[in-house]
Amino acid sequence: MRSLVARMLSRLAIEPRIDVVFPDGTLQTVGHGTVPRLRMRIVDTPTELRLALNPELALGEAVMDGRVVVEQGSLYDLLDALVAAVHKARPRGWGKTLAGLRTALRRFHQHNTPALAKRNVAHHYDLKSDFFRLFLDPDMQYSCAYFARPEMTLAEAQLAKKRHIMGKLDLAPGQRVLDIGCGWGGMALSIAGETGASVTGITLSEEQLAIARQRGAESGLPVEFRLQDYRHLTESFDRIVSVGMFEHVGVGYYRDYFRKVRELLTDDGVALIHTIGRSSPPGATNPFIAKYIFPGGYIPAMSEVAAAIEKEGLVITDVEVLRIHYAETLKAWRENFLARRKEAVAMYDERFARMWEFYLAASEASFRHDDLVVFQFQLAKKLDGLPVTRGYIEAREGELGREPAAAKVAGSA
Template identity: 55%
Template sequence: MNRILKYYLDHLIVTGDFSIIDADGNRHNWGDGTGKPVAVHFHSRAVERAVALNPSLKFGEAYMNGGFDVVEGSLYDVLALIFENAGNHATDRAWMRVIERLRLAARRIIQNNTPKRARSNVKHHYDLSGELYDLFLDEDRQYSCAYFERPDATLEEAQLAKKRHIAAKLSIDRKDMRVLDIGCGWGGMGLYLARNLSANVVGVTLSDEQLAVASRRAKDEGLSDRAEFRLQDYRQTEGPFDRIVSVGMFEHVGVGFYDEYFARCANILKGDGVMLLHTIGRYDPPGNTNAFVAKYIFPGGYIPALSEIMAASERQGMIITDIEVLRIHYAETLRHWRERFMSRREEAKALYDEAFCRMWEFYLAASETAFRWQDLVVFQLQFTKSLDTLPITRGYMSDEEERLRRLEARTPTAVREDATDVRECEAAE
């Protein structure tokens, strides 16, 4: 077995029952023997060496290309055991620190997400077959962290709760408010606001596939008069807007463009406007995007530290009015996605191939374990341009969520016609 890999595992794996069958057929064991046994079989010494020298990239790459197989347990079990043991010290070996420092130094080049490059990055991931996303997402195609109000909530319930939670924080308190949805995805968030709150929504995306689906959904629901979707970079969007919402898009902005992002939002948001930013974040200091994810899944992507977001927003005059950190919610979301994907894996293979399925399986499993045992969380950040825009206590958020639950039970047409009237009647009562 590769000596560097063995040395690394000798220092990494303390608990659990982990085994590697090396390229020569010899079995090596680590851990204290507790828990579910997991084992992998490396098929060549070259793969062992590659993983030893650059595990953050080559371990996933080797699995994707068939360089090793999981022979006991599942890939998720393997990654869970590794991440549980690693904690936040997965790069404590000297050669790994060197690699990560080089990547950190180059991140502004790697994340140089100009409008042209940003569109290319988005097409790489979001213009994959819609049939693929239907295999594992909820029926509304929410491709971001759900909000689990109950441990036994279904994925559909949790994604609806997420939209409701965000809508309450936007405080859309009158009809016909103009709302910008930056990175609108397949339209779910924007359509929710148009349907339930009579908002006039402009959703922007860089994905042709997402634009087509969102526009078709608006037409099918009779919401085209209130929900307009555009193939447009946020930097080219003109205001003004009463509200801005961005869910799962900030991760694609790139650290070198944070000031530009918040400057644009500040410029097009009205003086009494509200912005809600929902983004994956890290609770540690600034770091690097996982090398495998950056290369194969989200090119140009970066998960920010809260300090990086705050510094940029402060420089552009945005006032932070509320911060919520969603812990474990994304791990649970990813668990649902992973289980759904694995249950329909053969359908994904028919769409693409075995290597794609292994890549996607690794992406989902590694992401889930990172949200459970590494430094990843989700931030929901509320901004205004004036201190007195919103109530000074948070009760209005929970009150609005309750009201939205009642509105969701109404027919879409009735909601669009009298959403504001319902609020006025309830206030009178």
């Protein structure tokens, strides 16, 4: 198996060089450069076999189980080098076959009925809220921040993200807003506190719901939080916002999702869908992420989202692609997590902490080097439902930034 793993690595234009120590004690250096900066050890022969046959899944599992150990450099350094090299190489042979099979089977793996959707959400989002507090900003925004200025802190960039979205929604006092996938309530509280709109937030996570309801009650703002699937809603809303939820819809349910968005919007209504996306053609979910982190999840290509929107009679009034912003967000989360890693181990265990570090590091590297971006789709029922130039977005953001109560609402815990 050593020859298979070595051959696989030697095909990649890895930079910097990596020393790979195999179970029999032999060492092979792969990559470019004069001095290896990284060193990884494969502990046992079965791990070699799994790495050769299914590296995308096996590497994460081996790190989790302590069967692949980074002895020089950091786990992020290793994954950053590997992801960058893999992105430059075209899949071929068995790797290409595996990718094709995963793409062909994706509808089966994303069969997100209401019952399955709730179970999948619970797998990730019903972890202890105190765990997420280890690495998120004080408002507990668990989605891509918006670094309008490079020097922004994570908290400032998350506030900027919310205001950027609020500017695109062109909100006004008295409007009814639906937040699909409201998380711990931060977006809903900011909208209500900064614009005077009333917000209904829905989630399938009981852990998140409890925190959101507590925050809502303490705020005194016009917000309501429910444990509810978007498919079961029947009311009308002036605005709909969804941040970081569309990745969990499932590729077979896109038309159902946008049909429901259209049904729920008033005639003058506007929706803003913020989702991770891929700049490449449709593909499949990384097997490690699908098995351990986000079961039932999928990152869509723009072509898949746009086709579903068009077929359900909504007007795409604006599209923005955020590049690198999520890499910087994940970097902040990863650094926060590592600074409080011992607390994560105490809450769960060492294997869980290794899994989470791998997830954050691999995701950051993917957003830096691979085809992952963030899409913001602004949708309406009518062509003239919004101003015809984009200047109003920046103007509305500026108005929100001058609201003295905004920072207080955004920073509430």
